Amino acid sequence: MVAEQAGVSVATVSLVANGKTAGRVSADNLAKVRAAIDELGYVVDGIGSSLAKGVSSIVILVAPDISNPFFAKVISGVREALGADYQLLLSVTDSGQFPLAADVRRLMSLRPAGLLVDAPNSSFLADLSISGPLVLLDAPGLAEFAPAVNLDVAHGARQLAAHLAAQGHRQVAYVDSVTGTETFAVRRAAFLAEAATLGIEVAAEHTVETTIDVGAAAAAFAAAWPDWQRAGVTAVVCSTDTHAYGVLQEARVAGVRIPEELAVAGFDDLPYSATSSPGLTSVHLPAAPLGLEAGALLRRLMQGEVLERAEVTLESSLVVRGSTSAGAI
């Protein structure tokens, strides 16, 4: 250890570097060591430190889809909550695909201080069996596995159903996501349930599923629209805004007038939804607070607190724009 140039033992340097000097290092030595550290530009070796301590200062965020702009806000929330003590690293997979539990286990061999898992499905969590600090994001119904911060997407979904009903829609189509993530099941179930009570029919044959991709959604809509139109469908709800962009795109190509001929709505309220023409009606999800709460929870866990079955739920709400309402932008 180079910083012994301060004329003290490695033990003392370690104490200083870790700020554990309270009543254990003389002011004199403290100053000498600090000077040496500054001078040499010494940085504690993360690997050696991690091995000795048993954990690193890394927090790993596992997520199936970082390409989603929604996610950038979640990340900045997490970073804010975690502060400078921990390094946030993203485990990325091909978009929409969840990593294999085996991959995560390999990540765990880096001894992260904590793990954040976004939008997991239950089989993934069951496979995982992780011991360290773990917080789930957007994992409805999975609070049994670990503390979770969830979004009440159901609330927004019901608002959306009410909005469409108020606009007079009676036959509605649904574009679902193929990923087996719980949140999509909740979005759909909540919307369908509320729609049913309001006299809106969402026929099984008016439901399609695609990956979370503009092109895929556009193609699916193109294939389905003739049937839907014939059946009197006047609105389509998409499980994500990304799907909705595909529908808007294809609708423009096909000359379908939005919202007069077809109303379109999505979930997520991505930044572009305010920009598209017409603006996209969407269920707004609080991305930054999601990251912030999850980061705060994980932090407490990493500091040794015991949080059993902690579950925070954040509200969602409908933002109405021109894609469902001729009056709006």
Next chain:
Amino acid sequence: MVAEQAGVSVATVSLVANGKTAGRVSADNLAKVRAAIDELGYVVDGIGSSLAKGVSSIVILVAPDISNPFFAKVISGVREALGADYQLLLSVTDSGQFPLAADVRRLMSLRPAGLLVDAPNSSFLADLSISGPLVLLDAPGLAEFAPAVNLDVAHGARQLAAHLAAQGHRQVAYVDSVTGTETFAVRRAAFLAEAATLGIEVAAEHTVETTIDVGAAAAAFAAAWPDWQRAGVTAVVCSTDTHAYGVLQEARVAGVRIPEELAVAGFDDLPYSATSSPGLTSVHLPAAPLGLEAGALLRRLMQGEVLERAEVTLESSLVVRGSTSAGAI
């Protein structure tokens, strides 16, 4: 080391786990160790391994703006090139902000096998002084620091100038990005130079700068448009599509007809650019190839090859859509 249950030494297990058995482990022992590993679900501890070897199997990708959907494709290209031998971790910062060299130095204490740095500026690289395998992405003019994979954005920029000139525009405004990334300087310089030779004027007072954010761009445009309009500006070029979305949004609010009254174009060709209404004319940048080439280069470096001043340049090209051409979608 638990897997000694195979009845061999830790050394032998290590050999097997690292696939270095060629002529060093008997078939008999090989089988026994493999069986034990499978049975116990043993995973080599990354920390211990890294400490002994001196490097980990982590590749860190440092980037100023992962919220950009463009980036998702870059990442998937990198992953594809890197394969299963390396774990890709993203170092995230607040969007648009580049990490401090000090932060990166702390990351380096994780002993990554390699480093990928996207869109750096030269002062960041000068501060960095990294020794291990390092590849730059989208770092025009910085090939002196490390092997780099660049995008020939200048080519697309010139095409854009030619396109606008052909459409008869003579007074054009420019919306730049505030981040000090080289690529933005190149985009602007190439566009301005070509525009000048084609008789297009881009007055200094018709240039604004904002962060890469739809809202910020919209606000800047709203403030500038009255002046621009008075001065006869008929087209605005944005340094990113994200800026252009803000312009489109605000133009709609202000009742400016696109492209008749104002033509709008951007750079990046993000997925949403095909979806907006009108579609956004944009300089297409090959995202996935960028990641793929950079990953391949880094891989060679990590395997010990020496690549001096390697520089790969990928082409850009203009995609014309309705925002600059009434005939297009």
Next chain:
DNA sequence: CTGAAAGCGCTTACAG
């Protein structure tokens, strides 16, 4: 308050 020593889990010459 301070330092010598053990130990974290591995890998790699080295001797056999």
Next chain:
DNA sequence: CTGAAAGCGCTTACAG
């Protein structure tokens, strides 16, 4: 082909 041993850079009881 195989195993005992040293060492990677740190941290943390422990003895002084």
